[in-house]
Amino acid sequence: VSRYAVNVLLYRLKKDREFRMRFDDDRAAALAGADLTDAERRAFVEWDLRRLNELGGSLHLLLSIPLKLGGPEMAPPTPQRSPGAG
Amino acid sequence: MGAIVYAAAMSHVLFPEYYEKNVGAHGRRMVEELIGVVRDMGTRLHAAQPDAIVIVADDHLNVFSFDAVPALCVRIGRSVERMVQDDAIEFDRALEGLPDRYPLHEELANRILECGLDEGFDFAASWSAPLDHAFLSPLATLYGDRAIPPLVPFWVNCFIAPQPTPRRCAAAGQLIARVVGESPWRVAVIATGGLSHFPELSLARVGQSDPEFDHKIVAWMEAGDHASLAALTVRELHTTGSHELLNWMVLLGAVAPARAKVRFFGEMGRIDLAALDWNLA
Numbered sequence: 565v566s567r568y569a570v571n572v573l574l575y576r577l578k579k580d581r582e583f584r585m586r587f588d589d590d591r592a593a594a595l596a597g598a599d600l601t602d603a604e605r606r607a608f609v610e611w612d613l614r615r616l617n618e619l620g621g622s623l624h625l626l627l628s629i630p631l632k633l634g635g636p637e638m639a640p641p642t643p644q645r646s647p648g649a650g
Numbered sequence: 651m652g653a654i655v656y657a658a659a660m661s662h663v664l665f666p667e668y669y670e671k672n673v674g675a676h677g678r679r680m681v682e683e684l685i686g687v688v689r690d691m692g693t694r695l696h697a698a699q700p701d702a703i704v705i706v707a708d709d710h711l712n713v714f715s716f717d718a719v720p721a722l723c724v725r726i727g728r729s730v731e732r733m734v735q736d737d738a739i740e741f742d743r744a745l746e747g748l749p750d751r752y753p754l755h756e757e758l759a760n761r762i763l764e765c766g767l768d769e770g771f772d773f774a775a776s777w778s779a780p781l782d783h784a785f786l787s788p789l790a791t792l793y794g795d796r797a798i799p800p801l802v803p804f805w806v807n808c809f810i811a812p813q814p815t816p817r818r819c820a821a822a823g824q825l826i827a828r829v830v831g832e833s834p835w836r837v838a839v840i841a842t843g844g845l846s847h848f849p850e851l852s853l854a855r856v857g858q859s860d861p862e863f864d865h866k867i868v869a870w871m872e873a874g875d876h877a878s879l880a881a882l883t884v885r886e887l888h889t890t891g892s893h894e895l896l897n898w899m900v901l902l903g904a905v906a907p908a909r910a911k912v913r914f915f916g917e918m919g920r921i922d923l924a925a926l927d928w929n930l931a
Contacts, residue, residue: 614854624711
């Protein structure tokens with residue numbers, strides 16, 4: 565299980581602007597030296613947030629990485645309810 | 651002899667733009683209402699004249715990364731910085747415009763750390779961890795333009811399994827209360843986060859909360875039923891999206907057997923928002 569590797573990369577994408585820019589420019593090249601399974605690498609290259617989350621990627625990191633391309637894929641808002649209702 | 655002179659817990663993304671973007675006008679209106687309530691709580695907090703604030707919150711993978719995840723961590727040193735996130739989006743934008751640096755209550759922090767180790771709590775200590783929105787969004791709302799007293803930031807690992815149990819967090823709060831009681835200081839305890847959101851930390855379930863669970867735990871807090879709260883399991887918190895209740899458990903341990911006064915409760919759909927304080931008279 566390389567949940568650690570997935571999250572270290574996500575953390576770096578959030579905190580390391582230079583790495584984030586390289587990833588934005590060429591995702592496969594930016595990941596060249598990373599210790600990832602094929603499934604993990606594919607999820608990163610496709611920036612498939614749900615798959616990365618299923619592979620153990622931290623939800624909070626996935627929601628807050630400021631990539632130029634493919635920002636967080638948010639779930640649609642739920643139906644609105646009144647404060648204190650139900 | 652010292653005392654806990656004020657205690658309050660509240661949701662911690664007090665940033666209307668975030669909820670407007672992700673929920674819509676309904677979300678903005680609800681959090682703006684909550685912000686007004688928290689400002690009123692800040693007036694009561696300020697009137698209590700605390701010498702220090704122990705503020706209990708969680709790391710959103712901003713501070714400790716995955717190289718070392720402390721279950722419970724005391725921030726020591728003389729001052730603490732605001733987290734800096736370039737190109738911030740989502741909840742990280744709640745930090746924008748806040749002061750860069752805040753004073754710490756070094757002696758109280760050291761006493762909590764040292765007494766904790768003496769009494770079997772293997773607290774981690776950090777000299778460098780910055781504060782993210784979980785700490786600063788509530789503090790900025792509580793204090794507004796007033797000077798924030800020296801802080802003792804206290805982190806709970808709410809998100810990286812295995813987390814500390816609710817019972818253990820409450821015990822840590824009891825330890826903090828003992829340290830405060832043996833000190834010369836007036837201390838406020840603030841816990842942040844919640845209520846339920848992001849169940850199972852699953853992206854597929856973002857947008858869901860668990861109002862039934864939230865009503866139950868808030869009712870327990872109003873009734874002073876600390877035993878039922880301490881008996882909750884980490885699995886229940888994970889399933890319902892109540893991970894950040896662990897922060898509140900530290901406060902609950904510190905103030906037990908006091909009963910909570912509910913100042914705000916709102917169901918937004920994406921999250922249930924709340925603000926409570928405790929009658930310590």
